[in-house]
Amino acid sequence: MIANFVVIWGQRAVVLSGLLNTVILLVIAGVTSLVLGALLTPLLMSQNKVVARASAAYVDAMRCAPFLLFVYLIYFGLPTLGLSMSNWSAGALALILYNTAYMAEMLRGVWLELPTALIESGKAFGFRGFSLLTRIILPPVMLRATPMIGNQMVQIVKDSAFLTVIAVSELTHEMTGIQSTYFIPFAAFVTAVLLYWCICLTIEAGTGMLNKLAEERRA
Structure with a gap:
């Protein structure tokens, strides 16, 4: 058994490459989906029924579709429409589009819980439109949503493992x-689990620090 882990150590360059690619996918998909989710949230709450319903339809579609099926749709389905892309680009795009819906829905829920007086005060000071969104609404929304955003980041890490089906060289694919090659499933997959655990613990630690800062600010 120990010899199997020695083999894994001998392939550490490959393992670290897969780990790095997973982290890169996490950063790209996490940051982009959060930004797009923040921009989608006002559309979900728009007084224009067409805009609100179209936005809600997108969110519902992403939340109801299995992520693996969505990956297949982008990587294998879009080329039939003349939209071909690399496996890496398809994987990153799938993660972004899929998790944007979840980010938007989480932020919408937090927004609905904001005190009405906060928004009215912003309007009284002359904030309107985009400035009201970015300077009055989003800061407290982001702070209150920090734990949920952290949870969604963990979900992105787990979703990234599905990208092995389109040969994206992330951690699961490399392991x-x-x-x-070496027929050592236990050592390979235990190592993968431990590395995913380390990534998730890092996310939880960072989220905890941000949440603590948010509580101190609210106090």
Whole structure:
């Protein structure tokens, strides 16, 4: 058994490459989906029924569709429409579009809980439109939503493992390759689980720090 982990250590360059790619996907998808989710949230709450319903339809579609099926749709389906892309680009796009819906829905829920007086005060000081959104509404929304955003980041890490089906060289894909070559499934996949755990613990630690700062600010 120990010899199997020695083999994994011998392939540490490949393992670290997969780990790095997973972290890169997390950063790109996490940041982009959060920004797009913040921009989508006002559309979900728009007084224009067409805009609100169209936005809600997108959110519902993403929340109801299995992520793996969505990956297949983008990587294999879009080329039939003349929209071909690399496996990496398709994987990143799938993560972004899918998680944007979840980010927007979380932020919408927090927005609805904001005190009405806060928004009215912003309007009284002359804030309107985009300035009201970015300077009055989004800061407290982001602070209150920090724990949920952290949870969604963890979900992005887990979703990224599905990208092995389109041969994106993330952690699961690289560990599967090592297992297939050396026939050491236990050592390979235990190592993968531990590395995913480390990523998630890092996210939780960062989220905890931000949440503590948010509580201190509210106090």
